[in-house]
Amino acid sequence: MLTFAFIEFRLIRMIIHLSSTVGPGEATKIAENIKAFHIQHGEQQILITSSSVKEVPNDLRDKTMESWVFDNDMQLSSKKYINGTREVAIGGVRIGGNTKNTLLIGGPCSVESESQIRSAAEMLKGMGLTTLRGGCYKPRTSPYSFQGLGFEGLQLLVKMREEYGLSVITEVRDATHVQDVIEYSDVVQIGAKAMYDQGILRACAKIKKPVLLKRGFGTTLQEFVQAAEFILSGGNENVILCERGIRTFETKTRFTLDLCGVAYLQEYTNLPVILDPSHAIGFAYGVTPLAKACTAMGIDGLIIEAHENPKVAKSDASQQLTYDEFAQLYTETSKVAAAVGYKIV
Amino acid sequence: MLTFAFIEFRLIRMIIHLSSTVGPGEATKIAENIKAFHIQHGEQQILITSSSVKEVPNDLRDKTMESWVFDNDMQLSSKKYINGTREVAIGGVRIGGNTKNTLLIGGPCSVESESQIRSAAEMLKGMGLTTLRGGCYKPRTSPYSFQGLGFEGLQLLVKMREEYGLSVITEVRDATHVQDVIEYSDVVQIGAKAMYDQGILRACAKIKKPVLLKRGFGTTLQEFVQAAEFILSGGNENVILCERGIRTFETKTRFTLDLCGVAYLQEYTNLPVILDPSHAIGFAYGVTPLAKACTAMGIDGLIIEAHENPKVAKSDASQQLTYDEFAQLYTETSKVAAAVGYKIV
Amino acid sequence: MLTFAFIEFRLIRMIIHLSSTVGPGEATKIAENIKAFHIQHGEQQILITSSSVKEVPNDLRDKTMESWVFDNDMQLSSKKYINGTREVAIGGVRIGGNTKNTLLIGGPCSVESESQIRSAAEMLKGMGLTTLRGGCYKPRTSPYSFQGLGFEGLQLLVKMREEYGLSVITEVRDATHVQDVIEYSDVVQIGAKAMYDQGILRACAKIKKPVLLKRGFGTTLQEFVQAAEFILSGGNENVILCERGIRTFETKTRFTLDLCGVAYLQEYTNLPVILDPSHAIGFAYGVTPLAKACTAMGIDGLIIEAHENPKVAKSDASQQLTYDEFAQLYTETSKVAAAVGYKIV
Amino acid sequence: MLTFAFIEFRLIRMIIHLSSTVGPGEATKIAENIKAFHIQHGEQQILITSSSVKEVPNDLRDKTMESWVFDNDMQLSSKKYINGTREVAIGGVRIGGNTKNTLLIGGPCSVESESQIRSAAEMLKGMGLTTLRGGCYKPRTSPYSFQGLGFEGLQLLVKMREEYGLSVITEVRDATHVQDVIEYSDVVQIGAKAMYDQGILRACAKIKKPVLLKRGFGTTLQEFVQAAEFILSGGNENVILCERGIRTFETKTRFTLDLCGVAYLQEYTNLPVILDPSHAIGFAYGVTPLAKACTAMGIDGLIIEAHENPKVAKSDASQQLTYDEFAQLYTETSKVAAAVGYKIV
Secondary structure (H helix, E strand, O other): OOOEEEEEEEOOEEEEEEOOOOOHHHHHHHHHHOOOEEEEEOOEEEEEOOOOOOOOOHHHHHHEEEEEEEOOOOOOOEOOOOOOOOOEEEOOEEEOOOOOEEEEEEEOOEOOOHHHHHHHHHHHHHHOOOEEEOEOOOOOOOOOOOOOOOHHHHHHHHHHHHHHOOEEEEEEOOHHHHHHHHHHOOEEEEOHHHOOOHHHHHHHHOOOOOEEEEOOOOOOHHHHHHHHHHHHHOOOOOEEEEEOOEOOOOOOOOOEOEHHHHHHHHHHEOOOEEEOHHHHHOOHHHHHHHHHHHHHOOOOEEEEEEOOOHHHOOOOOOOOEOHHHHHHHHHHHHHHHHHOOOEEO | OOOEEEEEEEOOEEEEEEOOOOOHHHHHHHHHHOOOEEEEEOOEEEEEOOOOOOOOOHHHHHHEEEEEEEOOOOOOOEOOOOOOOOOEEEOOEEEOOOOOEEEEEEEOOEOOOHHHHHHHHHHHHHHOOOEEEOEOOOOOOOOOOOOOOOHHHHHHHHHHHHHHOOEEEEEEOOHHHHHHHHHHOOEEEEOHHHOOOHHHHHHHHOOOOOEEEEOOOOOOHHHHHHHHHHHHHOOOOOEEEEEOOEOOOOOOOOOEOEHHHHHHHHHHEOOOEEEOHHHHHOOHHHHHHHHHHHHHOOOOEEEEEEOOOHHHOOOOOOOOEOHHHHHHHHHHHHHHHHHOOOEEO | OOOEEEEEEEOOEEEEEEOOOOOHHHHHHHHHHOOOEEEEEOOEEEEEOOOOOOOOOHHHHHHEEEEEEEOOOOOOOEOOOOOOOOOEEEOOEEEOOOOOEEEEEEEOOEOOOHHHHHHHHHHHHHHOOOEEEOEOOOOOOOOOOOOOOOHHHHHHHHHHHHHHOOEEEEEEOOHHHHHHHHHHOOEEEEOHHHOOOHHHHHHHHOOOOOEEEEOOOOOOHHHHHHHHHHHHHOOOOOEEEEEOOEOOOOOOOOOEOEHHHHHHHHHHEOOOEEEOHHHHHOOHHHHHHHHHHHHHOOOOEEEEEEOOOHHHOOOOOOOOEOHHHHHHHHHHHHHHHHHOOOEEO | OOOEEEEEEEOOEEEEEEOOOOOHHHHHHHHHHOOOEEEEEOOEEEEEOOOOOOOOOHHHHHHEEEEEEEOOOOOOOEOOOOOOOOOEEEOOEEEOOOOOEEEEEEEOOEOOOHHHHHHHHHHHHHHOOOEEEOEOOOOOOOOOOOOOOOHHHHHHHHHHHHHHOOEEEEEEOOHHHHHHHHHHOOEEEEOHHHOOOHHHHHHHHOOOOOEEEEOOOOOOHHHHHHHHHHHHHOOOOOEEEEEOOEOOOOOOOOOEOEHHHHHHHHHHEOOOEEEOHHHHHOOHHHHHHHHHHHHHOOOOEEEEEEOOOHHHOOOOOOOOEOHHHHHHHHHHHHHHHHHOOOEEO
16 A cells, blocks of 8 residues: 555544532633633533644643543534444433434425324324424425424424324524524424524533534535534534435436435544434425335434325425325334334334 | 427416505505505505415405516516615615725624624725624534634624724524524625525514625525515515626636526616625635726625735635735726726725 | 226237247248237247238138237237246246246446455355355546456456355446356346446347346336347347346435336246346345345346455445345345245355 | 644656766666556657656666656646646747747538538638647547548548648547548547547557547646656657546536646646637537637637537537638637737637
8 A cells, every 4th residue: 555644733622521529610710721612511520622622631631530621523412532332312202322213204295284283193193103294384495385384383283283293393594593493392403594693502412402403405514513513512412413315416316315414424423413304305205115115224213204294295295205105104114123123103 | 499388387486466455454454355465664554465366356446546566486586676786885885886895894704703894894994995804603514613712702893893883794593593693793694605594584674774695505586586586575675696606517716606697687686786805706806807807897885804914824725815905806896887887885 | 996998009019929830930021011019039930920911811710829919018028928937047936927036136336456355255254145146347427437357357256156166246337348247157248327238238139148137227127128128129139137126316316226117027027027126226235125025026137246344345335235134135135026926046 | 724634645656867978778678677568759769667766766866867757647748747748849830949839720610521621721821820620530429410422531631631731630539540540640639538548549659640629528737648648658749738627517608718727737837728618508609708818818729629510510510610700710819819918820
């Protein structure tokens, strides 16, 4: 092999876990001194360095419990920091950790009416599933298209939770309504187009509710993980990554589901990963085959669009499954999950 | 040629200019009746249809002054609607229309300190240029990087405007501070990562200040123009498009400046187009050659990053020009502009 | 839904199966008359029209057995023409059709020496597998890198076939050695960089041996299928498609495996599909997870790089599996295959 | 800045110019000893190392005239090796070097008939231009489309050269006819789809005729330059690079012309660069604006498709200019060229 050592400059950061004798006040002072970023997870005081340190400074050694050095921009989210997958609870169901659960989330692209969302809730309930999706604030590209029911839709989701005991998940479109979604939704979904929105990221960092962060369709894996760092570093450890297809030159399918990227995220990050094949391919015919492919990788969840009558759906008509197709997907992915030691829940 | 007629379904929309006898109240009622979108530009009542109409309904004919039919999702922004380029005023300078002006906007990536931004203001003033850029709310990918001076930076820009008589332009990162930027900046820049943010788009639609809308790096031309439609359809006609490079497989340069896309926008839209070669290539060596290429297309402006000492810049160090290089760019682009009948202002 | 009929011009072609009373000579004459393309599959005389006909011409009706009309550039390869997957034999193993076989092809990136390729042959033989891969003519990007053993490597593959009873598959790099590969390899692999090479495509169209056609990393699904049409229309029906990753903006992985594209190919074409996860991700850690994902889609084969000692491999060192990892992949994909009704062979 | 030294392994190669006392035979022996690549340019014996050497070996020092160390895969083509642009002669015209010439090559996409190609020749002659393009071996994606006149077209180009004194350029599609193009064409064009074809690259490396190497639409700049290295390292120094658009997610234009890439090639390579805006955008409306953009960068040439009647062209009908439009392009680019110190020839 024709290789030779070559010097390159890279960004170095450290995570330092301070000893349990150091309280929040002292930690803040230390952080200021060394220009580090200070966060608290549970009772643990944590520093993330932002200056050129590659080992714990001498005068900090006896206040340090443990430390890690990183040469790329993945820290709290990395497997180097936590060697495993973080466990996250969604309602009564747990994913990640050692649970070997693949959470199947279903429901329509948009909440359109009470009867429509109720039919989805009943379908899930009938199958023994637990988590209902439905868009309220739709990030449409045209100002003249259906923009979602907004707050009214959110209240319909709440009603379904109360009546059927389901967890609900809906998407934040922009920072103007992030507090409403945080208040009423069990999982806060940050959409692909809103993924860089620091107004949203910072609001989600202050809560403890699970956040489903979707990868932007033009977003690199590095940027994706860094957006998760925004939430983690603000104190919320319940972050779930969601791959939903990236934009490529191929136009026969709407996007290109990046399972190479999923393999990368599973290898290098400690965050649960949920996949969204519906938005990736954009056509119902491919959703079940892709869902099986995703499941075979041992993933933490699937989010699938299903509608009582896809042909009349007000958005994403082409990619939503009928309830029969959704039931078939459940059956088929369950077999694949079993083959890799997982269970669809 | 081996061709044959084939039926495909496409979205059709109309713009209808109502007669001057129809006031806002009646226009709103008509809009409700035919499920159209109603907007007012100046005194003109405008409907944009959102149902399957391909000609003016019979009972609306004598209240209609003029109408247009569109078979794609570009309406108010299209050359079919306005056959020319809209004219926009930035401070005392006008671009678009028949002005043949190419506005050269300069300044640092980020406002870092009063002395730093003052040096940029003085450089521009010394050259007879009029418009100063400087980022205050930085959309950084890592939470541990410099995030901009925020409101303090915005006040420094205001100070420069007052002292040097320059127009200032700065970027909105998310909806939480959009009102501050709207209040203090002469041009509201919507960044590439915030381009789909309807909290921002809707706020910018309600004002009359010029809005510089940057194309997202993963955004199609169609989506880009549709984001502009959000602003136009809300009543603000002062929209400027800004191409700043798209994300492709090529990694030797940071992004790929899409001049084919610029040719498309010039051919099919009625909006002024400004180019940002600094962010596109990401390296200072290519900024001047690319700025000349852009200028030769007869464009409405250039936005160029320049810093008193690029090596110590807190963001985008590699792509900012020195003031000498910026002066050289001004000289060289001026010659190219003259060759195509334009003038750098 | 806001839609309206809109006329668009598209290319129309027909496939016409002539009656059994029409021999090759008459078919050729008819083809000339109507400027059609004439091919023969078995005893069947087939015309592919290249003029604006959308139904069988009157004077051809009683010589026509069956006909199909197509409005896109997929004809002989389409499910509309053959509603199922073509069956192809590789040595004694059959894939496609109703076989429900997933052929696992293994071996090193490059044939490097007799002992190295022998160790791969013995590994496969020991597992009961049947098909050995190994590159001889390497399409390297740098002229100064290892270029493969060429004809000598090809003879080593032949030796392995003779000694171990395995089928062998190797890649054609360019038209200068296509005849050698056709003569000595059981399956002719057309590489991603050679996929448009009509010198190769036309040579492969004249034979009956199976051809594994790899998708170029910058190739659309449409172009990919059209390259297959070159081979099919020349008379060789034994074409296998191979997806091996496309080039996108993501750089953490070498390419992006396009499983949305695979879903498309399974839905719309009648050709068997084999997947190459090794080249797609470019790193050994992801090969087994991706192989499981592919298998869950019910595919016709996998082609996996494995080397006795990947660290010293002369090409693609980072992505080749050890023999232990390959055995593990075999075990794990076998379980997934069973879950979807397939069998790894 | 938060940076720290980090060790990474990179490929190192050297170019060594041997002293004039060392003849070809001795150079070959030295190359074998140190496993280097040996080439001869003029009388100069050159070694390119392929082992881990980062300085001239001790026993080779007094036989070494000059040496260069490279840490990426660009050697003979790099500005580090030759600090300037190589000069290449096409017929009586020279480009590159200090010539400040921008060669305007014109003609149809395909040679269709004698009268058609003659009309193009006359148009060029009438304008005082010197170089005629015309495709003979067309790399069509569909087997059922017009495939070009082949050798007959090549002879028509020869006829035009003889009658009008023009240089002619045509494209090699695959290795089966590379010798014909080498024999009859003044410039050998290697098409975007054939760019990796080593059968073609190696044949072009053995001649002295200028080779116009087009970048593949899925090809990185690094791979593009490495393909040029194949030709340079075989002994042919007359290599011209041609950027013709890369494939991106944008579909309103056929490809995306990569002028950031052109800035990179001008900064880092010593090869002349010619641009092809016709294939990049794929629509006639954008060809002239883009040609002006390219010209403003100070490039070595433009290759533009023009047809006596684009509407009936047998290939690429949408992007070919009429002769009037071509004349207008000549006028307008001449002004831009003058503004940057160049001349259209």
